[in-house]
Amino acid sequence: MTQAVPARNGAPADRLAGAVWRKSSLSNPSGNCVELARLPGGDIAVRNSRHPDGPALIYTPAEIDAFVRGAKLGDFDDLAADAGCTAPR
Structure with a gap:
């Protein structure tokens, strides 16, 4: 079993203790997703x-x-528009 590491920037994501990863239901099927974990x-x-x-x-x-x-206010919409990542309205 791989040993867990302390939570710090740059730590191997798969070794963060207690991390249960999830992604948006709007993520695309090709695996280009950002995942978050509390x-x-x-x-x-x-x-x-x-x-x-x-x-x-x-x-x-x-x-x-x-x-x-x-993001909810649209502050970053210009960053996603070219990538086809805008959410349906």
Whole structure:
């Protein structure tokens, strides 16, 4: 069994203790997804689903809240439009 590592930026995502990964229901079928997991201490880990053992980024709940609220307001729509990632309205 692989040993768990402390939650820090750049840690191997598949070795974060207590991480249960999930992705958006709007993710595309080719595996180009971002996955998130709430960690035991309350922080949120983010990883690339195509590289589950790659590095994770760790954010505080307040940082994730600010990002999600901004996404809901459309603050990042211009970044996704060219990639075909915009959600249906």
